[in-house]
Amino acid sequence: MIIQVENPVVEVHDLTVSYDRKPVLWGIDLTLPAGSLVGVIGPNGAGKSTLIKAMMDLLPAGSGYVRIFDKPIAEVRNRISYVPQRESVDWDFPASVFDVVLMGSYGKLGLFKRPRQADKDAAMEALQKVGMQGFANRQISQLSGGQQQRVFLARALAQNADIYFMDEPFAGVDIATETAIIELLRTMREQGKTVIVVHHDLQSATEYFDWVVLLNMRLVASGPAEQVLTQHLLEQTYGGKLTVLTKVGELLRKQEFPARES
Amino acid sequence: MNEFIEFFSFADANIRFVTVGSVLLATSSAVVGCFTLLRKRALVGDAVAHAVLPGVCLAFMLSGTKNPFILLLGAFVTGWLSLITIDFITSRSRIKEDTAIALVLSVFFGIGILLLTAIQHSGNAAQSGLDKFLFGKAASLVGEDLIAFSMVAVLLLVTTILFYKELAMLCFDKAYAKTIGYPVRGLELLLTTLTVFAVVVGIQAVGVVLMAAMLITPAAAARFWTDKLSLMLVLAALIGAFSGVSGAYVSYTAPAMPTGPWIVLIVSMIAILSFAFAPGKGWVSRLLRQRRNKTLILEENLLKLLYHLGEEKQDFQTSYSLQQILEKRAIPKKQVSAGLSKLRKQGYIEKTPAGWQLTLQGQRRGERVVRLHRLWELYLTQYLQLASDHVHEDAETIEHIITPELEQRLMEELGYPVLDPHSARIP
Numbered sequence: 001m002i003i004q005v006e007n008p009v010v011e012v013h014d015l016t017v018s019y020d021r022k023p024v025l026w027g028i029d030l031t032l033p034a035g036s037l038v039g040v041i042g043p044n045g046a047g048k049s050t051l052i053k054a055m056m057d058l059l060p061a062g063s064g065y066v067r068i069f070d071k072p073i074a075e076v077r078n079r080i081s082y083v084p085q086r087e088s089v090d091w092d093f094p095a096s097v098f099d100v101v102l103m104g105s106y107g108k109l110g111l112f113k114r115p116r117q118a119d120k121d122a123a124m125e126a127l128q129k130v131g132m133q134g135f136a137n138r139q140i141s142q143l144s145g146g147q148q149q150r151v152f153l154a155r156a157l158a159q160n161a162d163i164y165f166m167d168e169p170f171a172g173v174d175i176a177t178e179t180a181i182i183e184l185l186r187t188m189r190e191q192g193k194t195v196i197v198v199h200h201d202l203q204s205a206t207e208y209f210d211w212v213v214l215l216n217m218r219l220v221a222s223g224p225a226e227q228v229l230t231q232h233l234l235e236q237t238y239g240g241k242l243t244v245l246t247k248v249g250e251l252l253r254k255q256e257f258p259a260r261e262s
Numbered sequence: 263m264n265e266f267i268e269f270f271s272f273a274d275a276n277i278r279f280v281t282v283g284s285v286l287l288a289t290s291s292a293v294v295g296c297f298t299l300l301r302k303r304a305l306v307g308d309a310v311a312h313a314v315l316p317g318v319c320l321a322f323m324l325s326g327t328k329n330p331f332i333l334l335l336g337a338f339v340t341g342w343l344s345l346i347t348i349d350f351i352t353s354r355s356r357i358k359e360d361t362a363i364a365l366v367l368s369v370f371f372g373i374g375i376l377l378l379t380a381i382q383h384s385g386n387a388a389q390s391g392l393d394k395f396l397f398g399k400a401a402s403l404v405g406e407d408l409i410a411f412s413m414v415a416v417l418l419l420v421t422t423i424l425f426y427k428e429l430a431m432l433c434f435d436k437a438y439a440k441t442i443g444y445p446v447r448g449l450e451l452l453l454t455t456l457t458v459f460a461v462v463v464g465i466q467a468v469g470v471v472l473m474a475a476m477l478i479t480p481a482a483a484a485r486f487w488t489d490k491l492s493l494m495l496v497l498a499a500l501i502g503a504f505s506g507v508s509g510a511y512v513s514y515t516a517p518a519m520p521t522g523p524w525i526v527l528i529v530s531m532i533a534i535l536s537f538a539f540a541p542g543k544g545w546v547s548r549l550l551r552q553r554r555n556k557t558l559i560l561e562e563n564l565l566k567l568l569y570h571l572g573e574e575k576q577d578f579q580t581s582y583s584l585q586q587i588l589e590k591r592a593i594p595k596k597q598v599s600a601g602l603s604k605l606r607k608q609g610y611i612e613k614t615p616a617g618w619q620l621t622l623q624g625q626r627r628g629e630r631v632v633r634l635h636r637l638w639e640l641y642l643t644q645y646l647q648l649a650s651d652h653v654h655e656d657a658e659t660i661e662h663i664i665t666p667e668l669e670q671r672l673m674e675e676l677g678y679p680v681l682d683p684h685s686a687r688i689p
Contacts, residue, residue, distance in 0.1 A: 057440075058437055058441065074443075077441070077443035078443065081442075082441040084435065084438055088435070088437060093433070094300075094485065094488065094489050094490055094491045094494050095430075095489075095491060096489070096490070100434070103431055103434075103435070103438070106427065106431060106439075106444070107442030107443055111425075111428060111444075114427065115427075139489040
């Protein structure tokens with residue numbers, strides 16, 4: 001069940017991504033509709049984070065391409081925003097909450113320019129939206145996991161982008177933060193933004209997302225949530241890795257084979 | 263003492279130059295070092311410092327002069343080469359980065375020492391002073407050298423300040439920097455180049471062997487005093503400057519001494535003092551905090567004890583002798599006496615002819631500790647389903663730390679209870 005859409009915001013064509021020659025994503029081919037909340041779902045090691053990283057060109061594609069708003073990513077950088085996994089940074093860095101959120105304006109500012117008053121206002125507004133305005137001057141190492149996640153979200157909001165990639169924003173956060181985040185995502189969707197979320201909890205998936213991508217090293221399904229989240233497709237996704245696929249991947253790594261001939 | 267006055271009056275032009283030079287070098291490497299440290303590449307700085315030596319020697323052998331620009335160039339080339347080698351080894355083999363750094367450091371330094379020895383035995387008269395690159399000699403920073411090295415140092419400072427926002431983001435969140443379109447590879451290259459240059463200019467004062475300390479130690483010390491990056495840079499620069507001056511002083515008063523070890527000892531002293539005395543994170547303030555906790559626990563336990571005694575008698579206006587108190591609870595006598603006299607000074611208890619007696623405020627505070635103890639026991643039995651004979655020990659600690667706000671929450675969640683799990687009244 002792979003449903004393609006007209007005028008997609010994101011188009012992934014025949015994308016293969018390898019780590020150390022071993023493919024972790026095989027021939028992904030999908031399109032995503034504008035103004036939707038997209039959940040990327042699959043078991044551990046399925047390549048969910050890898051997929052969104054490759055979409056943003058953070059990882060090199062072994063083959064295939066990604067187009068966003070029908071353009072190569074390099075041309076639309078100022079319209080996309082990324083919320084990395086919380087653990088991907090060192091929270092002991094000497095910075096305040098406000099400093100981190102202000103980074104959201106850096107993309108538009110470009111090199112050398114210092115943030116202006118308007119950027120500071122935007123950062124403060126973003127902090128308000130995630131309910132963290134009282135923490136602006138707090139050192140980031142003193143935050144709880146949920147608060148760290150909110151700070152990352154505020155930074156993305158301050159960017160005022162059109163498409164958001166979020167890597168496990170619900171991982172290890174408290175219920176209050178989870179509710180606050182999903183509320184925020186819904187508001188963003190109403191404003192016509194597209195939000196792509198890596199998610200690992202099946203329970204909440206139906207409730208949260210209107211488009212779901214099921215992934216386990218290969219694309220199992222991509223389509224409206226109610227059509228994709230079926231017993232049959234979920235079994236395909238979670239029913240263990242395809243043994244042959246994994247073994248071939250291992251072989252490619254061991255023999256130092258290229259993923260594509262040319 | 264005369265030397266001290268002579269030096270710090272800066273009357274001698276030579277002293278002025280050497281001091282200004284040393285300060286510039288130390289400051290620039292300290293500022294660049296902040297980013298090297300935050301990028302977690304401290305060890306790489308050490309490898310570069312050692313790898314600079316063969317470059318200096320080769321440049322001298324090929325040119326036959328000690329022209330500072332040529333030596334700088336040689337140092338820069340091998341410093342860079344060492345970094346590329348480290349990256350190459352890590353990405354193309356199974357060898358991990360720490361091993362690659364160790365390999366590159368020793369190989370490059372080994373070649374450097376080999377070349378240096380060859381030069382020294384070559385009988386070339388111009389070679390004298392080249393060995394200063396090993397351990398540094400601030401006093402030899404004069405004339406052309408001074409101008410060359412200072413120029414690079416100023417350039418380093420300006421570039422770092424210019425790229426402050428970009429470097430900060432690179433160190434904090436590289437992936438994010440890339441998604442918003444920053445030239446991450448270029449910035450990494452820039453930081454690497456800055457690190458190599460900082461090392462290259464610093465070695466004149468400190469020498470290759472100890473250069474890493476100039477790069478990393480001021481930054482590490484500064485980090486203890488502040489959580490603000492801009493302030494950290496300023497503090498590191500000040501620490502660097504101070505060590506630069508002291509290095510110049512030592513080099514001037516004891517010409518036979520290499521300056522490197524002195525500078526490093528001074529910087530390390532500052533770092534150790536920072537680890538020990540910095541507010542909040544320092545070792546002393548942590549020790550003080552633990553001590554404060556201990557006295558708080560002792561005092562509250564004594565108040566609780568007197569309150570318990572009062573509870574038994576249903577009269578809080580009775581005095582108890584030291585003996586009675588000690589019988590109630592096994593606390594060392596010395597501690598009890600010290601705690602009691604402290605509580606008396608604070609006005610929580612009074613000394614009467616018959617012994618010790620709670621004041622009204624003391625009774626209130628004792629009552630609060632008992633209340634918190636029993637509330638916590640109740641909370642554990644209700645919310646954590648612990649057996650009522652397992653909750654006392656835990657409550658003994660928690661009773662001292664619960665804040666008034668948490669106390670309020672506990673009361674609400676437990677529905678303003680009257681009895682604890684052992685059917686004792688909650689006051």
